[in-house]
Amino acid sequence: MLTSQSIGRRAALRAAAAVSVLAAPRTLRAQPAAIRIGILQPVTGALAQDGELGRLGATLAIDALNAAGGIKSLGGAKIEMVFADARSSPEAATQEVERLQAEGVSAIVGGFASPICLAASQAASRYDLPYIVDVGVADSIVSRGLTNTFRFAPGFGSFTSVAIANLAALIAASGKPVKTVVLVHEDGLFGAGLAKLMNAELPKIGLEVLETIPHPTPSRDMANVALRIRALNPDLVIPSSYYNEFVLLARTMQQQRIRPKGIYAVLNGAASNYRFVKEFPEAANLVMDCNHWFNPNNPLALTVKKQAEAAGKFMAYNVPLNYSCVGLVADAIERAASPDRAKIIAALNTSTFAGHIMPYNATKFVGGQNQGAIPVNLQVQDGDIKVIFPEAVASAKPIFPVPA
Secondary structure (H helix, E strand, O other), X not given: OOOHHHHHHHHHHHHXXXXXXXXXXXXXHOOOOOEEEEXXXXXXXXXXXXXXXXXXXXXXXXXXXXXXXXXXXXXXXXXXXXXXXXXXXXXXXHHHHHHHHHOOOOEEEEOOOHHHHHHHHHHHHOXXXXXXXXXXXXXXXXXXXXXXXXXXXXXXXXXXXXXXXXHHHHHHHOOOOOOEEEEEEEOOHHHHHHHHHHHHHHHHHOOEEEEEEEEOOOOOOOHHHHHHHHXXXXXXXXXXXXXXXXXXXXXXXHHOOXXXXXXXXXXXXXXXXXXXXXXXXXXXXXXXXXXXXXXXXXXHHHHHHHHHHHOOOOOEOHHHHHHHHHHHHHHHHHHHOOOOHHHHHHHHHOOOOOOOOOOOOOOOEEXXXXXXXXXXXXXXXXXXXXXXXXXXXOOOOOOOOOOO
């Protein structure tokens, strides 16, 4: 027999069940699946320092994006990093791309070194997996017709033309005191390619290349290279090397009192690194470099620099480049409103991303290369790294030639 009390209990249960059913979809919508992005960096082996800085930049960007609400077009989906160690080897990088593919990432960012980026982007292309190159400067990375590969930063063709144009301006403004050059470069893909271009272009601005000196990476001793520079006595030394090798060279030249009228690095792994400046200030003083760098007039870039320092790291270009590359991918996913790889590639191809912290124009990809990317010239002055070109973002005037 039904009573008013039992009817009341049943009505209450039905009402509670209805509320539960209505609430369930809202709960699911409030917790969308995370978007997985692969971050590939060499954090072991010869390139470990650069890899760790790249990972830091990506981590800071992901944390900031998630704190700002995630991917809003996907209901606030968070970005999840799936990290892969390239182990300073193209072969290891290829293996890690296979793992990232199996883990279902929507895109990959990073690689750092040109050989790693070449191998990793090729492996990713088999799965139409978007690959965003952070640093790798070899122009062959984006000249192979791979529709999955996008380079946010300039390549060494762009760097060479900008570096030579700015060098010509420096020489002209200083009364043309420089006539001879020695090139020093790492013997891999990036260094050898850059040296070939420089050999072809430097004579066009009236400079004689006395010699081109290659060296392996890693190198434990630069004494023979320094002795050869002393014997040749060039007005200018142009080194293109990774961090440890240039630190060795610069310190050896300082110890042997080899003082050319300038050290004008191109894509150097140490000349644009605060660790070198802080640990070896005398060897670093007045060294110039044409390289990647953050926009010193961008408040967010200065915040990221402080965050890197708070994490116990020295600021180098790897940090802002990877910070910006993750932002580029997030922007593409936001506009695609999907983690689908094909849709992300389509969004990258139509990108006008300007939320980066580099001294670049708005992003525009043509054949996988960002046409908005701009190399900058830097110089170590008073224990700091200053932008000296282009004038639109410069924080100091160049000091050249180096005072005797």
